[in-house]
Amino acid sequence: MGVTCAIFKREFRSYFSTSMGYVILVVFLALSGFLTIKGRFFELGQADLRVFFDGLPLLFIFFIPAAGMRLWAEEHKSGTIEFLFSLPVTVAQAVMGKFLAAWLFLLVALALTAPVAITVSALGHPDTFAIVTGYLGAFLMGGVCLAVSILCSALTRSQIVSFVLSIAVISLFVFADSPAFLSWLGSRVPAFLVETIANMSFVGHFESMQRGVLELRDLTFYGILIAGLVAMTCIIVDHRRESC
């Protein structure tokens, strides 16, 4: 645990040791504020965070790859991976430490959107439980997107390639249950496959949590995806050491 914790601390602090972490946070906050207000947050007159939560998947498509692209690509490019694995560190500890640091960074970003929740509470009587489960859903969905992004980062030594690849993969999962995509797919593949693909969407599971519905199947979905992607990242990092 000590080793994972050391890597976690280093990575998390690294976000704020350059301007990168601050830039990502400010842009995320500005865009989430913009999307919330543009979604007629005030005019709708509803005391909930639906408008804010609805904009998050779209934001995550860009925000998460920006936060995760560096984590392994930079280690490969600068050669620090050789140093890292000369220390008594296992691949699993390094991957977990980095993932948890990025996940905490996401938590900081989400925590900084608290003024939206505070505004809703001041103006009306929102369902607090739905807000809490909505945030939990956003944190879990963001965790899956991060796990995708870190996996992409482990595949390349270029941060740009890692960034673009993550955007492509995350978009695919975010838009997997969009009506336009599903109707296009419906005329080409069997119905059960369409349903399976729709169920793989990161957003579908997030939507029920936004409404205050906390179901085991949603939590399991995110949990299994995160664990699977982190495990795949471990395999890739271990395999790619040889090519350094």
Place this chain on the structure above:
Amino acid sequence: MINVKNLRKTYGDLVALDDVSFEAKKGDILGLIGPNGAGKTTTLRILSCFIEPDSGSATVGGFDILAQPVEVRRCLGYVPEKSPFYGEMTPRWFLKFVCDVRGINGSTYRSEIDRVAVASSLDGVMDRRIETLSKGYQRRLGLAQSLLGDPPILILDEPMAGLDPNQKQEMAELIGLLAADKCFVISTHVMEELETICNRAILISRGKIVADSTPADFKQKGQGRIDTFFRRATSEA
């Protein structure tokens, strides 16, 4: 302390190491010399468990490199060839990170960081970003981090590269000072370094060991010049 048996490593068609075997014990300052691409870095990377050999085995500090890589790394300090360290960190933060990973914490880590900073002459730059430090300081930081926790085995890949003559002298003195109760494995392709620092020498060429002796012996065989011996042995291999 180090026991290497029949190591073989290939990259595609290229044979990087071919049946490499040697031993090193406490007090040894073993210099690995050879032309560029001879297999020195590959050997050191295998010993530090960064890569695995195709066949053969090795133990470092009594631990098997394939079965116990974490234990192996715990008993060795390693300085990679290009001192690749996290540029956004300061030496103090970086050394603290290495202490955390090596389990040096509580009240001991501060004194440990001070000890290696003094030994590696890093005072004055401890709070500057690593990416702004000169190559010489970066090399010294590489050595400093390898000394944390006082590991019994030190593996240094081209430790003198990028140092000026004064810094080389300091590095050689430091290695000499520490050598009595440690085992050093140092790679280099500079003959003078071999002569001034090492008490044992292995010459590798095209992945094979062509000579395993002492720098003095190499010198004698080269009629007073190690580089004469080096050229002859590597062209025959």
